[in-house]
Amino acid sequence: MQRTGLFLFLVFAVLFVSGQQTDSTGKATLFEKAPMGLVRFYFDDYYYLVDKDCAFKSIERVSQFLVDKNVFHADFRDFDRNGTVILTGYHNKGVKEGPFKAYHPDGTLKWEVTFEDDKPIGDWKYYYPDGKPMLTVNYDEATGRIMAFWDRRGQQRIKDGNGSYTFRMPFAFYNEYGYPFFERKGRIRNGVPRGYWTTHMIDPNEKKILYTEEIFNDMGVLDNGYNLFLDARYRTPMAILPISYFYLAERLLSKPCSFDDHSGFNTYLSEKFSAMLSSSPTLTNIEDKFSYEVALDEEGNPKDVTLKDSLGTKELNRYLEMVLPEIPFYFPSLDETGNAVSDTLTVHGNLSINDAGQFYFHSFRIVREKQP
Structure with a gap:
């Protein structure tokens, strides 16, 4: 992923003069002029800008855009692949104002909320595809409070901020455990989680499969979280509300048109490397690049991993070589008929170390010999 805000500001001048737009390589079309002085933006499912011809393009936004401020302005509409409206709202020079409404693919209302000065106010109401109420979250206070919840059978489980909560959500991006969904379960008191909560992976x-256990205090703050898969404690709870990605559109982030980027696998590599190599008191203020080769079988299992372009010091390379065998899986390459094949991958990455010696691995990119 790359930050494209400054880039967009620069190329919009070209867009409005010539009607054409390309990225820094002259290839990707991330937005185009639309009728009546509007601009059409191209996003994937998670509101990252992608090329208009990318297979992962799934959302088009039509909106005014203020070039000098690099922000959306006035009414906008988002459309899915079939041209169905999936989100409407309004920006006042980049600030969300007034009613926002999202829709299921069949056109029924999915959720509705009102924004004031870029923040939700009042009730954020969610609905099932059949139109029945699902969830009400109130934002009259600083944080959202769950005030009502109905299960899929229409039975109200939470009323006036009190009751039991069981909610299933998909993993948005790649996770090494291979489970597509997770389920959050616990009690709600005065609109916030209270007491013992669990997360289960669902195949x-x-x-x-029990994944996490958590204890929340009377204020709804996580006192103790434990990840059974990692045998480790944590302090930031997992999500308990439906995740809305439309916020990301305002950040104007882009992704290359590759499955490794779209699936979140490159982000997973960044988080995996950064977690395993967190800091060093002897290494500070370093910016460096590296690459390694992976011999991969047709099932995505690495058979041989070799450091190719090494980092600047022997100590860093020793750390890196310890981590490389810990990545258990890569997405296999596909041939022209869509069948998985063995391949050799070259993985490129960047390492930043700040003045406190903390490591941050980022900007991963995978090049496949047998697949463009």
């Missing part, structure tokens, strides 16, 4: 056959 396609509906088998549930």
Whole structure:
């Protein structure tokens, strides 16, 4: 992923003069002029800008855009692949104002909320595809409070901010455990989680595996979280509300048109490397690049991993070589018929170390010999 805000500001001048737009390589079309002085933006499912011809393009936004401020302005509409409106709202020079409404693919209302000075106010109401109420979250206070919840059978489980909560959500991006969904379960008191909560991984056959256990205090703050898969404690709780990605559109971030980027696998590599190599008291203020080769079988299992372009010091390379074998899987390459094949991957990455010696791995990119 790359920051494109400054880039967009520069190329919009070209867009309005010539009607054409390309990225820094002259290839990607991330937005185009639309009728009546509007601009059409191209996003993937998670509101990252992508090329208009990318297979992962799934959302088009039509809106005014203020070039000098690099922000959306006035009414906008987002459309899915079929041309169905999935989100409407309003920006006042980049600030969300007034009613926002999202829609299911069949056109029924998915959720509705009112923004004031870029913040939700009042009730954020969610609905099932059949139009029945699902969830009400109130934002009259600094943080949202769950005030009502109905299960899929229409039974109200939370009323006036009190009751039991069981909610299933998909993993948005790649996770090494291979489970597509997770389920959050616990009690709600005065609109916030209270007491003992669990998270279960759920496989396609509906088998549930306990993933995390959490204890929330009377204020709804996580006192203790434990990840059973990692045998580790944590302090930031997992999400308990439906995740809305439309916020990301305002950041104007882009992704290359590759499955490794779209699936979140490159982000997973960044988080995996950064977690395993967190800091060093002897290494500070370093910016460096590296690459390594992976011999991959047709099932995505690495058979041989070799450091190719090394980092600047022996100590850093020793750390890196310890981490490389810990990545258990890569997405296999596909041939022209869509069948998985063995391949050799070259993985490129960047390492930043700040003045406190903290490591941050980022900007991962995978090049495949047998697949463009």
